[in-house]
Structures are given as structure tokens and as C-alpha cells.
Amino acid sequence: MPFLTRRAVVAAFAALAAVMVGAPHSARAELADITTRGTLRVAVPQDFPPFGSVGLDMTPQGYDIDVAKLIAEKLGVKIELTPVTSANRIPFLQTNKVDLVISSLGKNPDREKVIDFSTAYAPFFNGVFAPDNVAVTKVEDLSGKTVGVTRGSVEDLELTKIIPADATVKRYDNNNGTISAFLSGQVQVVATGNVVAAAIIEKNPPKKPLLKFLIKNSPCFVGMNKDQPNLKAKVDEIIAAAKADGTMNAIAQKWLKTDLPKDL
Amino acid sequence: MMEFSTWDIVRNLLLAARWTIVLSLVAFAGGATVGLVILFLRISKQKAARVFAGGYIELFQGTPLLMQLFLSFFGLSLLGVEVPAWLAASVALILWTASFLAEIWRGCVESIPKGQWEASASLGMGRFEQMRHVILPQALTIAIPPTVGFSVQVVKGTSLTSIIGFTELAKAGQVLTNATFMPFTVYGFVALIYFALCFPLSKSSQFLERKLNVAHRDH
Amino acid sequence: MGYVFDYSWIGEYSGVLLKGLWLTVWLILVGATFGVALGIFCAWVRALGPKWARPIVGAYVELIRNTPFLIQLFFIFFGLPSLGVQMGETQAALLAMIINLGAYGCEIVRAGIQATTKGQFEAGWSLGLSRIETFRHVVLIPALQRIWPALSSQIVIVMLGSAVVSQIAAEDISYAADFIQSRTFRAFETYIVATLIYLALAILLRQLLKGVGWVLFPKRSAAR
Numbered sequence: 291m292p293f294l295t296r297r298a299v300v301a302a303f304a305a306l307a308a309v310m311v312g313a314p315h316s317a318r319a320e321l322a323d324i325t326t327r328g329t330l331r332v333a334v335p336q337d338f339p340p341f342g343s344v345g346l347d348m349t350p351q352g353y354d355i356d357v358a359k360l361i362a363e364k365l366g367v368k369i370e371l372t373p374v375t376s377a378n379r380i381p382f383l384q385t386n387k388v389d390l391v392i393s394s395l396g397k398n399p400d401r402e403k404v405i406d407f408s409t410a411y412a413p414f415f416n417g418v419f420a421p422d423n424v425a426v427t428k429v430e431d432l433s434g435k436t437v438g439v440t441r442g443s444v445e446d447l448e449l450t451k452i453i454p455a456d457a458t459v460k461r462y463d464n465n466n467g468t469i470s471a472f473l474s475g476q477v478q479v480v481a482t483g484n485v486v487a488a489a490i491i492e493k494n495p496p497k498k499p500l501l502k503f504l505i506k507n508s509p510c511f512v513g514m515n516k517d518q519p520n521l522k523a524k525v526d527e528i529i530a531a532a533k534a535d536g537t538m539n540a541i542a543q544k545w546l547k548t549d550l551p552k553d554l
Numbered sequence: 555m556m557e558f559s560t561w562d563i564v565r566n567l568l569l570a571a572r573w574t575i576v577l578s579l580v581a582f583a584g585g586a587t588v589g590l591v592i593l594f595l596r597i598s599k600q601k602a603a604r605v606f607a608g609g610y611i612e613l614f615q616g617t618p619l620l621m622q623l624f625l626s627f628f629g630l631s632l633l634g635v636e637v638p639a640w641l642a643a644s645v646a647l648i649l650w651t652a653s654f655l656a657e658i659w660r661g662c663v664e665s666i667p668k669g670q671w672e673a674s675a676s677l678g679m680g681r682f683e684q685m686r687h688v689i690l691p692q693a694l695t696i697a698i699p700p701t702v703g704f705s706v707q708v709v710k711g712t713s714l715t716s717i718i719g720f721t722e723l724a725k726a727g728q729v730l731t732n733a734t735f736m737p738f739t740v741y742g743f744v745a746l747i748y749f750a751l752c753f754p755l756s757k758s759s760q761f762l763e764r765k766l767n768v769a770h771r772d773h
Numbered sequence: 774m775g776y777v778f779d780y781s782w783i784g785e786y787s788g789v790l791l792k793g794l795w796l797t798v799w800l801i802l803v804g805a806t807f808g809v810a811l812g813i814f815c816a817w818v819r820a821l822g823p824k825w826a827r828p829i830v831g832a833y834v835e836l837i838r839n840t841p842f843l844i845q846l847f848f849i850f851f852g853l854p855s856l857g858v859q860m861g862e863t864q865a866a867l868l869a870m871i872i873n874l875g876a877y878g879c880e881i882v883r884a885g886i887q888a889t890t891k892g893q894f895e896a897g898w899s900l901g902l903s904r905i906e907t908f909r910h911v912v913l914i915p916a917l918q919r920i921w922p923a924l925s926s927q928i929v930i931v932m933l934g935s936a937v938v939s940q941i942a943a944e945d946i947s948y949a950a951d952f953i954q955s956r957t958f959r960a961f962e963t964y965i966v967a968t969l970i971y972l973a974l975a976i977l978l979r980q981l982l983k984g985v986g987w988v989l990f991p992k993r994s995a996a997r
Contacts, residue, residue: 299976301609302616306969309629336721337732344729346558348566348721372639374719377951381960382719385631387639404958438942442955460862460942463717463951466728467940473735474854476862476941495735616929616975618936620947621968628960706839713841717940724843737851745840745848752839 321520324389329368332358333388336373337465339489340545341394341412341510353545354510357411358392360537361512364528375464377442380405383515390525391513394483396444406516408525410509411538413551416445419487419499420479426502432457438477440468444508445481452505473497481505485546509554558734564743570726571747577712577722578751580644582705585651592656597663599681607656614653620714622646627718643715651708658704662697663689699766703759706752713748723747782957783966786949793949794970796863800945801932801978804870808931809924811871812878813913819879820886821908830879837876843937845869850941866938866945874931881923885916918990925982929975936971946970 324330334354335342342352350371362369374382379393383405394414397407418437420426426435433454439446441461453459460477462468465486472480473495480487480499487499512525532538533550542550558566596607614622626646630637637645666689674688716725727744731737783790818830837845850865860868889912897907917924939948950967954960 295605295608297605298608298612301605302613302972303969305609305613306965306972309625309965336729344733346562346566348569348726348729372719373721377955378719378960380958381628381954384958384960385628386636387631400956401958441951446955461948461952461955462942463940464728466732467942469732470728470737470851471942474737474851475859476850476854493735613972616933616972617968618933618947618971620936621950621964621971624950624964625961625968628964632961710839710841713843714937716843717937724841724847727844727847731851736855737847738853738855741844741848741852745836745844748840748844749836753835756835756839 320518321524324367324521325365327367329370330358330362330365330390331370331372331388332362333372333374333379333382333391333393334358335376335393335465337375337469338394338483338486340485341483342373343489353412353541354392354394356541356545357512357538358390360532360541361390361392361525361528364531365524376440377463380442380513383513386515389514389521393513394510395513396508397511398444398447400447401513404516405513406518406522408512408514408522409529410511410554411529411532412510412542413546413554414508414510415484415504416443416448416482416506416508417484417487417504418449418479418481418502420502421497422500424478424502426479428503429505430454431502432479435479436460436477437479437481438462438468438471439481440465443482445483445505448506448508449481472499558730560739563730563734563736563740566730567723567726567740567743567747570721571723571751573720573722574709574712574724574748574751577640577644577647577715577720578705578709581647581651581712582708584644584648585655585708586701588648588652589655589659592652593659593663594685596656596660611653611657614650615657619646619650619711620717622650623714623718639718639720643718643720647708647711647715650711651704654704654707655701658700659693659697662693662700665696666692695766699759699763702755702762706755706759709751709755710748778962779959780962780966782953782959782962786953786957789949789952790946790966790970793944793946794974796943796948797932797935797945797974800863800867800870800935800938800943801928804867804874804931804935805928808871808874809878809928811875812882812924813917815875815879816882816886817908817913819883820912821904834876834879837873838880842869842873842934843940845873846938846941862938862941862943865941866935866943869938870931870935873934874927877927877931878924881920881927882913882916884923885920886912888919889916914990921982921986921990925979925986928982929978932978933971933975946974 334350336344336350340352341354342350345351350373355371358371359369372382372388374393379391379395380401382388383391394412396414418426426432429452433456436458437449438460439449441463446461450459460471462471468480468482469490471477484501487501491498514521514525539550542548592607592610595603598604623643623646627642630642630645670688671684674684679687712722713724715722716728723744727740731740734740815830815834818826846865846869849869850862893911894907897911902910935945936947938945939951942948946967950963954963957963
């Protein structure tokens with residue numbers, strides 16, 4: 291081990307402390323920056339079927355990816371997809387690694403404080419899922435059970451508010467972790483999206499996540515950094531047009547196998 | 555419905571392993587360069603330089619690589635430096651690697667007998683010349699086995715970039731686990747590929763070490 | 774637009790951080806104790822154990838040293854259940870740390886043992902000590918003295934490496950940071966604070982191990 295003086299230790303702490311209070315600057319990409327650059331950088335999921343998962347060649351595919359491609363196409367720019375997890379998608383945006391988050395992102399007041407949202411582009415109902423033999427029909431039944439959830443997701447935030455005190459919540463870093471934990475029997479119950487559970491069941495897993503009860507109707511929105519009125523207006527316009535001309539419905543049919551709800 | 559065969563799993567893992575190799579090479583080459591600078595500062599005659607290098611080593615060896623990755627990832631852009639994801643990951647890996655290599659090499663430099671410094675100084679060599687012509691060539695031979703040995707840690711360290719979302723071998727393993735529901739098989743293969751990358755490095759480090767020891771004994 | 778640092782969340786979430794700190798400390802204290810014990814045992818097997826067991830231990834050591842800790846952790850937590858071996862995340866994290874430290878510890882202790890000459894060993898035997906006693910007094914204790922600094926560094930490395938156990942939802946310091954970050958959206962500030970905690974912990978752990986060395990090997994320390 292390094293033979294280090296106390297001075298070195300002090301220097302190490304001082305360096306960290308300096309970083310803690312530094313006055314940094316963060317540039318935000320407005321619509322004009324994106325068109326000048328010629329690429330739209332979008333954060334998409336790769337562990338959240340049917341919104342985003344990988345195909346046989348490991349490229350992302352899904353509802354969110356199709357929406358991202360649609361927006362890039364309408365903006366007349368190339369697309370650059372960045373796979374993100376539920377936990378780090380907002381930091382990706384905040385640190386300007388991407389222009390948009392199209393990652394089945396739900397809206398809530400806390401998130402609205404830090405980022406802006408477009409109009410909704412996809413329906414999303416999250417709920418609590420477990421195999422047949424687990425008797426749960428309402429939130430109180432979770433008492434004494436272990437529930438897996440993806441940290442920072444809407445289901446995590448909502449479930450944390452309502453779950454009984456003697457239930458255990460295991461929060462995984464990403465949906466891969468949550469789903470793996472459920473399938474390997476590390477948790478008996480998971481909280482996730484209804485279509486996500488459906489996509490898992492479709493692949494005929496060893497344990498089937500069946501709907502026990504719904505937590506919240508939480509449609510998906512495109513997330514972007516604040517103070518970008520032009521970008522927000524343009525994304526809203528593209529989504530509205532896609533809803534009107536049936537493009538969005540075709541994406542819903544393709545991935546969710548159902549029409550878009552009328553009230554979306 | 556798409557189905558992944560065992561070959562699909564292995565093929566995708568091998569493709570992802572390319573990124574593990576690229577990241578390792580970048581981290582190692584960059585780390586060696588920065589590490590050399592830190593080494594010079596660490597053995598400098600200037601006290602300030604020594605303290606700086608000591609603090610640097612303490613900081614990067616005394617904190618988890620995972621935290622360094624997060625900070626580099628989310629911190630660089632807050633400081634106004636716009637970098638793509640792979641570069642942010644590389645920066646953290648490079649700085650971390652440098653702290654270990656600098657320390658390993660310092661041990662090697664210091665194992666050169668003091669008399670050599672004195673002898674070369676009496677020949678009128680400056681500190682840089684002493685390092686270049688007398689100390690480093692000898693230290694280099696001693697340094698090769700532990701340096702090769704540490705490269706194993708670098709390869710393994712790149713697996714942490716999966717946590718910040720970089721799609722390399724470990725991440726591909728996670729993704730494929732969920733596409734196939736076969737964690738045992740997938741992580742088994744992931745481990746085997748890492749082993750195939752690291753084991754030859756470990757072995758050559760041990761081989762070089764033995765060879766060096768024999769060479770020394772023959773003297 | 775400038776980014777303004779905000780640490781106002783620390784008060785609200787200090788409980789979460791403390792809980793995380795406690796698990797990290799617990800993991801390393803228990804993990805290091807059993808990991809070092811496993812390392813010594815493996816070193817004994819490789820040096821003096823039954824012939825058939827030596828290659829098995831050798832394979833274990835190479836396998837662990839040449840694969841990432843993260844993958845070992847995933848394998849134990851997600852992979853083993855398909856063989857019917859199920860354990861919680863804290864046990865899985867602890868087990869992974871013990872197995873990992875055991876492999877490195879084995880190599881470190883072995884290096885120390887190899888410095889013991891055959892003559893010393895034979896001297897021990899001729900004094901009528903049993904195989905185990907000779908190993909303990911003549912080989913192991915002097916070896917441990919020699920390699921204690923290296924072993925201490927490895928323990929610190931394992932502690933820092935344990936940051937990834939948050940990936941299987943073991944609630945350590947980095948889990949606390951991830952959790953807070955997902956609530957406050959203050960990623961950078963949260964990780965800075967977590968990093969400082971780890972740094973302090975690494976320095977304290979190193980001091981503690983130095984102290985343990987003094988207690989375990991008083992003669993040598995006194996001679997210094």
C-alpha cells in the first residue's frame with residue numbers, strides 16, 4: 291500500500307472539497323443546436339420491453355425507439371440512441387449527454403421541478419405483479435412480502451408512499467436487475483408496467499408475472515431540459531401530428547398490440 | 555417470437571467483449587501516460603509536487619472506482635466539459651489506472667540502489683537525464699511483471715462501466731440474461747470470456763516475474 | 774444557465790446514508806475476517822494440503838482472480854438460484870466478498886510462506902511439533918507478519934470494490950447514494966458525498982488494520 295503522509299490525505303480531501311463547491315457551467319442544447327449539429331441524441335431503454343429491448347443483433351428496438359426515430363425524422367436530423375437505465379436517465383439529461391429522454395418516462399411534481407415534459411406519447415399503467423400462487427389483491431396484502439422495483443421509476447416512488455411498513459422493497463439499479471431478481475426468485479412480487487409484464491409473459495419465463503392490482507395510470511412523456519421552448523413546442527407538434535395521422539397508433543399496434551387510448 | 559440460441563448468446567457476448575478490449579487498451583495506454591507524469595511528480599525534489607502526487611494517489615486508490623466513474627460521468631459536463639459517454643468512462647478508468655501504475659513504478663524506481671543516483675549525479679547528469687539513462691532502464695525491467703499483472707485489474711475494472719450504462723461485456727450479459735432468462739448460462743459465459751482475457755495476462759506476469767528472478771539469481 | 778450545487782438534501786437523507794455506511798462497515802469487517810481465514814486455509818492446502826486438493830484450490834484462485842467481482846456477484850445472486858441455491862442480497866454480497874478476498878489472500882499468504890525455508894520447517898518438525906503446529910508457528914505467523922501490509926491493502930481494495938453490491942440491491946453506501954440520487958436528482962452532489970465517506974472509511978480501515986497488525990505481531994512491532 292502506498293506509504294502516504296498525512297499531508298497527502300489532506301490534499302486528497304481538499305481536492306474533493308474543491309470539486310464540491312466549484313462553480314460549473316452547463317450548456318443546454320436548444321432546437322437550433324440540434325438542427326445545426328444534425329443529430330438528435332436520445333436516451334432510450336434497452337431493458338424495458340416492449341418500450342425498449344434488444345434484438346438478436348443487440349440493437350435497441352421498441353415503442354420508445356420508434357418514437358425517437360419518428361421525432362428525428364420529422365426534425366430532419368440523424369438519430370443517436372443512448373441506452374439508459376431508469377435510475378440514470380434524468381442525470382443523463384441534466385448533464386447534457388442527451389437532448390431528449392424517450393424512456394417510458396412518467397411525470398410527477400418532483401421531476402417537473404428539474405426537467406420539462408412534452409405531451410404524452412404512450413399509455414402506461416404500472417401495477418404489482420406476481421405468480422399465480424402469491425395471494426395479493428390489494429396493497430395491504432403486500433404486508434410481510436418482498437417487492438422488487440426499479441429504483442427511481444414511477445412505480446418505485448408511488449409504491450414507496452402506499453406500501454405497508456412491514457413489507458420490504460428491494461430497489462434494483464435497472465429493469466434488468468428487477469426482472470432477473472423476480473425470475474430467479476429473489477423477490478416474490480414485482481412492481482412494473484402492465485405491458486412490461488405482458489412482454490415478459492410472452493417470452494414464456496419460468497415464473498409468470500400476473501397482474502395483482504394497478505398502482506397508477508402514468509402515461510409516458512418525452513423528457514427534456516428546462517428553458518427550451520422551441521424544442522418543447524416542436525416535439526409537442528410532432529407528437530400531436532403523429533397522433534392525428536395515425537402514425538402513433540401504428541406504433542402502439544406494433545408494440546402494445548392495442549390502439550392508443552382516446553384520452554391520451 | 556425471437557429465440558436466442560447458445561451460439562447467439564456467445565456471439566453477442568464476444569461482440570460486446572470488443573468494447574471491453576478497447577476500453578481496457580484506452581485505460582491502460584492513457585493510465586500509463588498519466589501514471590508516468592504522476593511518478594515523476596511523486597519522486598520530484600519539489601515538495602509541492604510530491605504532496606500533489608501523493609494526494610492524487612490517495613484519492614484514486616482510496617475511493618471506489620464505481621464512484622469515480624459516476625463523478626466523471628455526471629461531473630465533467632457540469633464543469634462545462636462536454637464529452638461523450640465512452641470518453642467520460644475512459645477518463646475515470648485512466649485516472650484510476652494511473653494512480654496504481656504510478657505507485658507500482660515508484661516502488662520499482664526506489665528499488666534501484668541509492669548509489670546509482672549518486673554515481674550518475676557525479677557524472678554531472680540532471681535529474682531528468684538520470685531518470686532516462688540510468689534509473690528507468692533498470693526500473694523498467696523490474697516494473698514489467700507487476701505492470702502486466704495490474705493490466706488484469708484494468709480489464710476487470712472496465713466491467714464497472716456497465717453500471718453507468720456502457721454496453722460492454724458485463725452489460726451485454728445483463729441484457730442477454732433478460733432476453734433469454736438463462737442467468738446461469740449467460741453469466742457463466744461472461745465469466746469465461748473475462749477469464750480468457752485475463753488469464754493469459756496473469757500467467758505472463760508470473761512467467762516474467764520468474765524469469766526476472768532467475769536472471770537476478772544468475773548475477 | 775449555470776448549475777447550482779445543492780446539498781440541502783443531506784439532512785433529510787442522513788439516515789439513509791448512515792444505514793448504508795453501517796452495511797458497508799459490517800460487510801468488510803465480517804467479510805475480511807472470513808476472507809482472510811479462507812485465504813490462509815487455501816494457502817495451507819496449496820503448500821501442505823492433500824495432493825488432490827491442490828489443483829482444485831489453484832483453479833478456484835485463478836478463476837476468481839481473473840474475473841470481475843461484479844460478475845461473481847451476479848453469478849451468485851442471479852445465476853445460482855437456477856441450481857436451487859437461493860440467498861438474500863446481503864448474504865450474496867458477503868459470500869462474494871469472502872470468496873474474492875479468499876482467492877487474493879491465498880496468493881498473498883502463499884508468497885509469504887514461500888519465503889520460509891525448508892530448513893526452518895524441518896527444524897520445527899525436529900522439535901516434535903506436529904504438521905499443523907509447525908505450519909502455525911514456523912510458517913504461518915512469520916509469513917503473516919511479512920505479508921500483513923499487502924493483505925491490508927487487499928482488504929481495503931475489497932472494501933472499495935464492495936461498492937458494486939448495490940447492483941443486487943444490497944443497501945450499502947453506494948446504494949444509499951443511488952437511492953438519494955433517484956429522489957433528489959442531485960446525482961453529482963450525492964456521489965461526491967458518498968465518495969468522501971468511502972475515502973474516510975478507507976483511511977480509517979487502513980489505520981485499524983495497522984492496529985490489528987500491532988496486536989497480532991507485537992514482537993516485530995516492538996522491534997521496529
